[in-house]
């Protein structure tokens with residue numbers, strides 16, 4: 001395609017549009033009766049089993065989607081990503097999160113330099129540091145071992161690590177490694193989140209990890225200053241060197257903040273924040289909690305999917321199929337939402353993480369060349385673990401609207417329970433719902449997708465993660481957008497700066513609210529009036545619970 005042309009102008013897009021009319025006349029119940037169709041809609045790779053037969057699609061649809069992929073130069077785009085080209089053109093950067101989990105001997109170049117040795121230098125440093133903290137050879141300022149970790153970070157510097165932490169919390173092997181330790185995440189600038197994080201913790205035994213790609217994010221930096229104060233007011237300012245470390249691409253600002261650069265763990269601008277869980281962003285806090293060996297397994301699983309995504313033919317390529325089907329659902333069938341439904345409590349934070357990966361990546365209104373899109377890109381992702389969601393929002397999916405669903409099932413439970421006298425084990429009971437719901441939907445009126453996992457427990461999260469990351473990439477490539485920038489978020493940040501300035505000026509110099517629209521002016525004024533009697537408190541006076 002020429003650089004400013006849009007995918008919707010290509011013949012394959014037009015063919016799919018025309019084909020949509022035929023599909024709308026077809027009932028999924030009838031499609032499900034076609035054994036040959038269903039059989040060819042099942043794909044397996046390395047313990048993952050994808051069944052997309054409950055998608056509102058025929059084999060002809062899939063064939064047309066491959067043609068669309070060709071028109072979007074999908075294969076070439078994937079190759080460009082892996083070879084370190086600056087596909088994030090608006091920020092002039094490579095997109096190489098795959099290098100974060102590449103084997104030590106792999107060669108992945110960015111700007112003519114193999115980045116894999118840099119990746120492994122940091123991983124080795126994390127291994128060394130986390131072992132020292134865990135075995136008590138790195139101690140706090142008063143000589144006590146650091147058994148609790150608070151990771152401060154937001155967005156991509158929070159959601160991925162939280163998702164993996166939640167997944168490992170009940171993994172029998174990981175539980176053993178985490179004995180006597182706690183990992184908490186402080187994301188929100190709301191002081192309530194600070195209070196909750198420090199509740200019950202002693203600064204003497206707490207290590208704070210400040211995680212921020214830019215080291216400028218307002219929320220994270222205020223929370224970092226707040227916990228720096230919490231530590232130094234209790235243990236003296238010199239304690240910061242032993243109790244605070246950082247993960248960032250901006251080591252200059254880390255040092256300026258007062259953290260020894262030797263205690264900083266780097267990553268690089270070719271890692272998007274929302275794709276950074278496999279960098280020190282996730283690896284450091286998770287290694288402190290579970291040990292590096294557990295986290296290394298995570299990296300290996302993700303790497304296996306990376307290789308699959310790069311090399312498998314499209315008809316067997318799980319992320320490509322997931323991505324093309326999503327484009328089909330959004331752009332042709334007109335379904336704007338997608339539910340992510342893991343039948344596993346361990347995956348409770350998967351949907352919130354994918355929300356950022358997907359919605360921040362593909363929620364765009366212009367093509368990568370700045371041309372306004374005449375079609376919608378991105379989808380509204382939401383989800384909850386099954387069966388909880390069944391008692392909440394499923395009714396709307398059953399009878400209200402058509403919402404494509406990802407059902408994610410796990411073959412073996414991390415914590416199997418089989419009560420004497422019960423007909424089935426507790427996990428079987430859960431899985432009964434997993435198998436029943438997609439059919440209830442398919443034979444009712446909706447389209448959805450069934451994704452089953454068949455993989456030992458601690459291998460689950462990274463394969464899912466890498467598959468979903470690449471799905472988002474596939475969608476972005478087909479829609480012709482830049483999935484790797486986030487200018488909308490930047491606008492919100494700069495508006496917050498204006499508000500912050502105004503609040504400061506009004507509070508300290510009684511300046512009237514100016515420069516905002518009528519609504520915001522009214523609200524800001526009322527807020528300032530109603531909160532004027534709240535005294536300023538230094539952070540040390542935050543509640544100690």
Ligand SMILES: O=P(O)(O)OC[C@H]1O[C@H](O)[C@H](O)[C@@H](O)[C@@H]1O
Pocket residue numbers: 154155156157211212213214215216217220273274360486489490
């Ligand atoms: O890691 P940081 O630089 O602190 O950024 C944290 C978050 O900030 C913004 O909201 C970006 O849109 C996110 O992509 C990013 O994950």
